[in-house]
Amino acid sequence: MPVPTIEWEGGVDGRIRLIDQTLLPVEFKQIYCEDVESVWQAIRQLNVRGAPAIGCAAALGTVLGIQHSTAESFQDDLKKTTDYLATSRPTAVNLFWALDRMKRAAEADARRSLDELKEILLGEAKAIIEEDRAMCRRIGAHGATLIHDGATALTHCNAGGLATADYGTALACFFAAKEQGKTISVYADETRPLLQGSRLTAWELMQDGIDVTIICDSMAAQVMKEGRIDLVVVGADRIAANGDAANKIGTYGLAVLARHHGIPFYVAAPSSTFDLSLADGSAIPIEERPGDEITCGFGRRTAPLGVNTYNPAFDVTPAELIAAIITERGIIRPVNAANVAVMMG
Amino acid sequence: MPVPTIEWEGGVDGRIRLIDQTLLPVEFKQIYCEDVESVWQAIRQLNVRGAPAIGCAAALGTVLGIQHSTAESFQDDLKKTTDYLATSRPTAVNLFWALDRMKRAAEADARRSLDELKEILLGEAKAIIEEDRAMCRRIGAHGATLIHDGATALTHCNAGGLATADYGTALACFFAAKEQGKTISVYADETRPLLQGSRLTAWELMQDGIDVTIICDSMAAQVMKEGRIDLVVVGADRIAANGDAANKIGTYGLAVLARHHGIPFYVAAPSSTFDLSLADGSAIPIEERPGDEITCGFGRRTAPLGVNTYNPAFDVTPAELIAAIITERGIIRPVNAANVAVMMG
Numbered sequence: 001m002p003v004p005t006i007e008w009e010g011g012v013d014g015r016i017r018l019i020d021q022t023l024l025p026v027e028f029k030q031i032y033c034e035d036v037e038s039v040w041q042a043i044r045q046l047n048v049r050g051a052p053a054i055g056c057a058a059a060l061g062t063v064l065g066i067q068h069s070t071a072e073s074f075q076d077d078l079k080k081t082t083d084y085l086a087t088s089r090p091t092a093v094n095l096f097w098a099l100d101r102m103k104r105a106a107e108a109d110a111r112r113s114l115d116e117l118k119e120i121l122l123g124e125a126k127a128i129i130e131e132d133r134a135m136c137r138r139i140g141a142h143g144a145t146l147i148h149d150g151a152t153a154l155t156h157c158n159a160g161g162l163a164t165a166d167y168g169t170a171l172a173c174f175f176a177a178k179e180q181g182k183t184i185s186v187y188a189d190e191t192r193p194l195l196q197g198s199r200l201t202a203w204e205l206m207q208d209g210i211d212v213t214i215i216c217d218s219m220a221a222q223v224m225k226e227g228r229i230d231l232v233v234v235g236a237d238r239i240a241a242n243g244d245a246a247n248k249i250g251t252y253g254l255a256v257l258a259r260h261h262g263i264p265f266y267v268a269a270p271s272s273t274f275d276l277s278l279a280d281g282s283a284i285p286i287e288e289r290p291g292d293e294i295t296c297g298f299g300r301r302t303a304p305l306g307v308n309t310y311n312p313a314f315d316v317t318p319a320e321l322i323a324a325i326i327t328e329r330g331i332i333r334p335v336n337a338a339n340v341a342v343m344m345g
Numbered sequence: 346m347p348v349p350t351i352e353w354e355g356g357v358d359g360r361i362r363l364i365d366q367t368l369l370p371v372e373f374k375q376i377y378c379e380d381v382e383s384v385w386q387a388i389r390q391l392n393v394r395g396a397p398a399i400g401c402a403a404a405l406g407t408v409l410g411i412q413h414s415t416a417e418s419f420q421d422d423l424k425k426t427t428d429y430l431a432t433s434r435p436t437a438v439n440l441f442w443a444l445d446r447m448k449r450a451a452e453a454d455a456r457r458s459l460d461e462l463k464e465i466l467l468g469e470a471k472a473i474i475e476e477d478r479a480m481c482r483r484i485g486a487h488g489a490t491l492i493h494d495g496a497t498a499l500t501h502c503n504a505g506g507l508a509t510a511d512y513g514t515a516l517a518c519f520f521a522a523k524e525q526g527k528t529i530s531v532y533a534d535e536t537r538p539l540l541q542g543s544r545l546t547a548w549e550l551m552q553d554g555i556d557v558t559i560i561c562d563s564m565a566a567q568v569m570k571e572g573r574i575d576l577v578v579v580g581a582d583r584i585a586a587n588g589d590a591a592n593k594i595g596t597y598g599l600a601v602l603a604r605h606h607g608i609p610f611y612v613a614a615p616s617s618t619f620d621l622s623l624a625d626g627s628a629i630p631i632e633e634r635p636g637d638e639i640t641c642g643f644g645r646r647t648a649p650l651g652v653n654t655y656n657p658a659f660d661v662t663p664a665e666l667i668a669a670i671i672t673e674r675g676i677i678r679p680v681n682a683a684n685v686a687v688m689m690g
Contacts, residue, residue: 025649187655190639190648192537192561198640198648206649213653214639216537217563218595222660225597250563252570253602260601294535294559295543298643303535303543304370304551308558310532315567 001161002028002207006048006056008126012067012118016060020047021162021196025203036065036081043088043095046194050163051237051273052132055094058085059125062102066121071114078106078121090285091246091314092237093275098128129165135270136166138328143173143233143268146324146331149182151230154220156189157248158200159235159268169268170233171204173326178210185211187223191248192216193293193311217250224261232258233326236269243319243335244281245269252315255322264323271327274344279337281316289313346506347373347552351393351401353471357412357463361405365392366507366541370548381410381426388433388440391539395508396582396618397477400439403430404470407447411466416459423451423466435630436591436659437582438620443473474510480615481511483673488518488578488613491669491676494527496575499565501534502593503545504580504613514613515578516549518671523555530556532568536593537561538638538656562595569606577603578671581614588664588680589626590614597660600667609668616672619689624682626661634658 006018009032016033022045023029031047033039039061042048048057065081066074082099089095105124106117147153153174160171167175177184186205191197198214205212215223223229232254236245245251245267258265278284291309295301303309324333325340332339351363354377361378367390368374376392378384384406387393393402410426411419427444434440450469451462492498498519505516512520522529531550536542543559550557560568568574577599581590590596590612603610623629636654640646648654669678670685677684 026646189563190537192535192563195647198652202652203649206652211653213655214636214648215655216594216639217561218534218537218598219655219657219660221598221601222594222657223655225660249561249567253563253566253598256566256602256605257598260605291559294561298647299645300643301371302540302643303559304548307543307547307551308556310558310560310564310568312564312567315564315570 001167004165005053005162006060006165007129008060008063008122012063012122016057016064018042018048018057019162021049021200022047024199033061033064036061036084039064040085040088050158051092051094051235052164052169052270053162054089054092055098055272056129056132056165058095059098059102059128061085062099063122063125066118069114074114074117078103089287091287094272097272101128132165132270135328136164136168136172139169139268139270139326140167140172140176142331143266143326144176144180146231146266146326147173147177147182147184152185152187152228154187154189154223154229154232155201156197156234156251156254157191158196160201160204162200162204163235169235169270171201173233173268174205174210175208178208187213187215187229189217189220189250190214191250193297196248220254221257224257224263229263232263232265233268236267236273237314238284239267239269239274239325240278240281240284241276241340242280242337243322243325243332243340244316245322245325246281246284246286246314246316249312249315252317255317259321265321266324266326267322268326271329271344274340276344281318284316286315287313346512349510350398350507351405351510352474353405353408353467357408357467361402361409363387363393363402364507366394366545367392369544378406378409381406381429384409385430385433395503396437396439396580397509397514397615398507399434399437400443400617401474401477401510403440404443404447404473406430407444408467408470411463414459419459419462423448434632436632439617442617446473477510480673481509481513481517484514484613484615484671485512485517485521487676488611488671489521489525491576491611491671492518492522492527492529497530497532497573499532499534499568499574499577500546501542501579501596501599502536503541505546505549507545507549508580514580514615516546518578518613519550519555520553523553532558532560532574534562534565534595535559536595538642541593565599566602569602569608574608577608577610578613581612581618582659583629584612584614584619584670585623585626585629586621586685587625587682588667588670588677588685589661590667590670591626591629591631591659591661594657594660597662600662604666610666611669611671612667613671616674616689619685621689626663629661631660632658
């Protein structure tokens with residue numbers, strides 16, 4: 001990334017700087033968030049997106065919520081802020097995971113002075129980002145072992161540097177493979193409705209000099225049938241205890257197609273994306289977004305006025321369709337509850 | 346349809362009127378073609394599209410190519426015109442079928458006077474359109490028997506009134522089911538890159554008062570998994586002797602997904618879409634269209650400059666994934682070379 005996707009500027013009184021991902025690749029613009037509302041909006045409107053990056057944004061947003069607190073208002077402000085940020089998006093569990101970490105950090109040191117508490121929370125948020133950076137590198141190292149020299153991968157949506165604090169989860173596998181001297185090619189699903197694949201993934205891979213070809217989501221089956229794809233790697237927004245994985249809408253269909261064509265289907269995600277409180281994927285909440293993402297997706301109306309739409313933002317891929325989950329701790333393979341428990345225990 | 350998708354205005358000296366399908370549903374505009382070049386462009390640029398409608402356009406375009414011929418130039422003009430129109434698009438066999446019919450009509454009556462020959466060719470073109478109308482109705486009648494009251498169908502691209510001279514092939518099944526008093530609902534894949542589903546299919550179904558919901562192509566698997574879909578019906582651009590069927594890109598993947606979810610997958614197409622000279626679908630030529638259909642959908646760039654794209658306009662669904670082919674002659678089921686031969690022989 002030319003600059004980090006999201007970071008904190010200044011001390012406790014500082015602010016968040018993030019790349020506006022809704023404008024890329026046509027425009028590279030940065031956004032500064034100085035209050036909790038603007039962070040909520042940035043998450044909701046997808047200026048910042050991608051499960052790990054949403055976690056980072058929520059952690060830094062929590063600091064904005066308490067930076068002007070008094071000793072009397074601190075606990076109340078912390079609760080209000082974390083409750084509010086938790087309503088920004090429902091599916092990516094990293095959001096709730098980061099908010100929980102921030103609350104626990106404050107509870108663990110509840111007897112400290114106000115100034116110390118504020119420093120502790122800023123420190124915790126920065127630690128989450130630092131850990132995310134290290135996580136990307138380790139996922140990349142593990143994932144690259146699954147990619148042979150000359151391989152062609154297919155990916156969906158954007159699980160790259162823009163979705164994390166460093167160089168991604170799914171895309172980290174490609175970046176790391178290239179760092180190891182392997183020549184790889186990538187097909188990127190454009191990923192309707194918001195085109196994170198053609199706008200963000202293609203941009204990131206081109207910046208790193210990796211050969212990338214954009215296709216429409218509906219072309220993935222044909223590209224597989226033509227024998228062009230050796231493996232599929234995608235990210236995840238929430239993974240249940242049995243390995244069922246929620247990710248951008250279209251992922252589940254891609255997994256079915258990969259199985260049909262005998263192509264291994266991999267999910268790359270950090271431990272913060274696992275939600276072990278859910279036995280399987282059926283309880284993962286699926287965000288439904290406004291229909292105009294479909295009907296006015298290119299800034300221009302492309303459907304009849306008043307038409308019905310259905311716009312689920314995510315789907316859940318059953319564990320049995322996933323060849324392996326690549327985490328920063330290692331590779332879970334085969335994907336089942338026992339192996340998830342061993343790796344995440 | 347408010348007006349026929351394509352028709353001839355006037356006598357031998359007349360012209361073609363057609364609905365410009367690139368502007369719908371935002372703008373309803375008609376185009377008049379008075380020479381062969383403009384017909385070629387209208388087919389190439391998808392002002393008129395859909396296999397049966399392309400056949401109609403080619404037949405009428407042939408009349409434009411000979412309407413000013415002299416007795417000396419007639420045969421040469423006819424050959425030049427049909428050769429030229431045959432280069433407009435490669436996949437839909439109805440184009441070549443219609444051009445062959447026009448040539449054969451002229452050959453069969455080669456001793457007639459010039460004026461008679463021109464009238465014969467205009468008559469043949471009008472007959473192709475009339476037969477297409479009747480075909481739509483018969484396909485609808487056969488297809489409706491496969492749709493139960495209360496059913497929800499999924500379709501891809503547009504195989505409706507805009508793709509034919511009457512009310513379609515795949516969509517004819519829905520229109521006919523409704524005429525029989527059945528209540529049906531339809532999910533329409535938006536069908537990237539050119540959005541024939543959200544622009545054209547949704548518009549047609551809404552005009553007829555059929556409940557229609559637009560989804561992105563990548564959502565079809567999820568909609569199937571949620572149990573919303575009872576059957577899939579699509580059109581075709583060319584069907585080989587064994588029943589392998591070429592249709593809009595994304596159809597093949599949809600067939601794989603339907604099979605995975607135990608949902609019957611039907612193809613609706615007239616006999617003019619069968620190419621019995623091809624043993625199977627592997628020899629069907631697949632048109633590759635410009636990458637800017639993907640990167641600049643609807644006038645706005647949504648991908649990095651210079652990115653690679655792959656844009657096949659069609660794919661081939663193997664016969665074994667097709668539960669039945671609905672033709673104007675009856676239903677081919679199961680789909681195999683023997684049953685295709687019986688129905689088309």
